[in-house]
Amino acid sequence: MSISESELPGIGRRFEIVATKGVRVVLVIHHSGRRDLYILQRGEDEPACAAKLTDDQARRVGAILGGAYFKPAVVEEIENIIGDFVLDWVTITEDSPMVNRSIGDLQIRRRTGMSVIAIVRGKRSINVPDASEVLNAEDRLLVFGPRRNFGTFVDDVLG
Amino acid sequence: MPNALIALGGAFIVAGLLARMGRRIGLPTIPFFMAAGILTGPHTPGLVLVRDPGDLELFAAVGLIMLLFHLGLEFSLGDLTAGGATLLRAGGTYLALNIGGGLAFGFLLGWGTKEAFVIAGAVGISSSAIVTKLLVELGRLANPETGMILGIIVVEDVFLALYLALLAPILGEAEGAAESAIQFGRAFAFLVLLLGVARFGAKAVGRFLSSDDDELLTILFVGFAVMVSGVAEEFGVSEAIGALLAGLIVAETKAAPRIEHLVLPLRDAFAAVFFFAFGLTIDPGDVSSVALPVTAAVLLSLLLNIVAGAVGARLYGLGRRAAANAGLTLLGRGEFSLILAGFGVAAGLDERIAPFVALYVLVLAVIGPLLASSSDHLSRRLPRRLFEKRISK
Numbered sequence: 001m002s003i004s005e006s007e008l009p010g011i012g013r014r015f016e017i018v019a020t021k022g023v024r025v026v027l028v029i030h031h032s033g034r035r036d037l038y039i040l041q042r043g044e045d046e047p048a049c050a051a052k053l054t055d056d057q058a059r060r061v062g063a064i065l066g067g068a069y070f071k072p073a074v075v076e077e078i079e080n081i082i083g084d085f086v087l088d089w090v091t092i093t094e095d096s097p098m099v100n101r102s103i104g105d106l107q108i109r110r111r112t113g114m115s116v117i118a119i120v121r122g123k124r125s126i127n128v129p130d131a132s133e134v135l136n137a138e139d140r141l142l143v144f145g146p147r148r149n150f151g152t153f154v155d156d157v158l159g
Numbered sequence: 160m161p162n163a164l165i166a167l168g169g170a171f172i173v174a175g176l177l178a179r180m181g182r183r184i185g186l187p188t189i190p191f192f193m194a195a196g197i198l199t200g201p202h203t204p205g206l207v208l209v210r211d212p213g214d215l216e217l218f219a220a221v222g223l224i225m226l227l228f229h230l231g232l233e234f235s236l237g238d239l240t241a242g243g244a245t246l247l248r249a250g251g252t253y254l255a256l257n258i259g260g261g262l263a264f265g266f267l268l269g270w271g272t273k274e275a276f277v278i279a280g281a282v283g284i285s286s287s288a289i290v291t292k293l294l295v296e297l298g299r300l301a302n303p304e305t306g307m308i309l310g311i312i313v314v315e316d317v318f319l320a321l322y323l324a325l326l327a328p329i330l331g332e333a334e335g336a337a338e339s340a341i342q343f344g345r346a347f348a349f350l351v352l353l354l355g356v357a358r359f360g361a362k363a364v365g366r367f368l369s370s371d372d373d374e375l376l377t378i379l380f381v382g383f384a385v386m387v388s389g390v391a392e393e394f395g396v397s398e399a400i401g402a403l404l405a406g407l408i409v410a411e412t413k414a415a416p417r418i419e420h421l422v423l424p425l426r427d428a429f430a431a432v433f434f435f436a437f438g439l440t441i442d443p444g445d446v447s448s449v450a451l452p453v454t455a456a457v458l459l460s461l462l463l464n465i466v467a468g469a470v471g472a473r474l475y476g477l478g479r480r481a482a483a484n485a486g487l488t489l490l491g492r493g494e495f496s497l498i499l500a501g502f503g504v505a506a507g508l509d510e511r512i513a514p515f516v517a518l519y520v521l522v523l524a525v526i527g528p529l530l531a532s533s534s535d536h537l538s539r540r541l542p543r544r545l546f547e548k549r550i551s552k
């Protein structure tokens with residue numbers, strides 16, 4: 001798969017991906033942070049549909065597309081699935097019930113079977129956090145555990 | 160006569176509200192800032208916010224400086240060279256047609272040689288602000304011709320800088336060859352000095368401006384831009400060129416990405432005053448005397464843009480739809496036309512220049528976006544055989 005990338009002077013950067021059946025997906029990232037998403041049918045120059053996304057919306061869509069929230073069971077070739085285990089990162093949302101509670105308090109490992117290996121908080125990284133570590137909104141957790149438990153964990157994060 | 164603060168506040172409010180009305184129906188903002196100046200100026204009945212355009216002179220001058228400082232800051236020779244020879248040919252064709260056509264038209268009007276050069280620039284150079292915004296609004300960022308359109312805009316920006324430099328001695332009021340040679344020499348020496356600073360002294364300027372604090376950085380770069388513009392004016396180079404070069408110098412410093420961000424609100428606010436103040440000088444009573452030349456100029460620009468769009472599309476191996484889109488989108492005229500008209504007014508040229516450019520910009524502000532959004536009508540009329548899809552390289 002190839003992604004063609006080009007500069008739009010004064011606007012931002014343009015990325016183009018050819019999806020299945022020759023449908024082209026064009027993504028424009030504005031300097032302002034806004035994202036435009038265009039879908040062009042095969043052989044067409046005018047987009048069939050377009051969507052404007054704010055920076056925040058785009059990040060969420062990106063996380064969903066990347067499989068951070070939900071991973072289809074058929075995707076076996078994904079690198080972070082190792083045998084029966086999964087290694088993935090999850091971002092704590094603002095309305096997550098995990099906000100302002102410690103790992104020990106939440107009994108994450110006992111209830112979900114997943115282990116929090118690391119936390120990325122802004123510019124700081126915490127390697128193998130203690131059970132007393134309190135989670136904040138926007139924390140990115142690197143988690144590892146049995147694949148079948150990952151769904152329960154994500155449900156917990158989302159509340 | 161309201162007090163100065165009420166006048167300035169009123170200028171912002173009327174300009175903002177009027178432009179917002181225009182935006183609702185997809186029209187560009189810059190011409191409406193000027194229209195607000197016309198409506199609340201001394202020459203129209205009703206509310207008179209500012210009787211003497213001179214009252215806003217300093218604010219308008221800062222607006223002009225911020226506009227060109229930002230242009231210099233965003234200047235990218237990288238974007239120009241990345242486009243390669245094809246871009247230079249497409250952009251060159253656009254300028255040759257539009258500037259050449261504008262110059263011929265200016266001479267035909269018979270208002271004078273200096274006037275012809277101002278008119279050529281005003282009708283020949285697209286507004287990067289209006290064109291870029293139009294592309295975003297029409298949702299055409301994914302279209303094949305968009306890269307070409309934005310590339311041509313970059314070529315036009317570079318050309319504008321050269322044109323401003325060329326225009327200063329042409330518009331100068333030197334008497335006799337010796338005096339004009341001295342003036343030209345002084346201006347040239349100053350330009351070389353500034354370009355030298357841009358090339359070799361960026362580090363020193365960077366250290367002078369440098370601050371981790373946005374507040375201090377803002378104050379220092381505004382001071383730098385205004386100071387360079389003022390000194391440029393003293394040397395007989397226009398303050399516009401000074402501001403542009405100040406932008407080019409700052410673009411080479413480490414703080415450039417932050418300044419690009421910080422300058423935007425300043426540019427937007429003061430540039431609006433610049434356009435408003437230009438509107439104040441316009442007497443709608445003069446419009447009838449320029450209606451015919453404006454109609455002719457609009458038709459000429461329309462024709463030349465369609466031809467330039469077609470040539471560009473062929474150079475890039477694009478279809479006729481792309482040709483129509485490119486030509487009609489590049490038709491946007493705005494800040495540069497008004498800056499050039501302002502130069503003409505400052506140099507004491509023919510009084511018809513200001514109303515001519517004002518009406519020209521206003522007419523294109525309304526019909527430009529309409530034509531661009533319904534470009535399919537034009538594309539169906541372009542001969543298909545000219546745009547047979549060639550195998551792209």
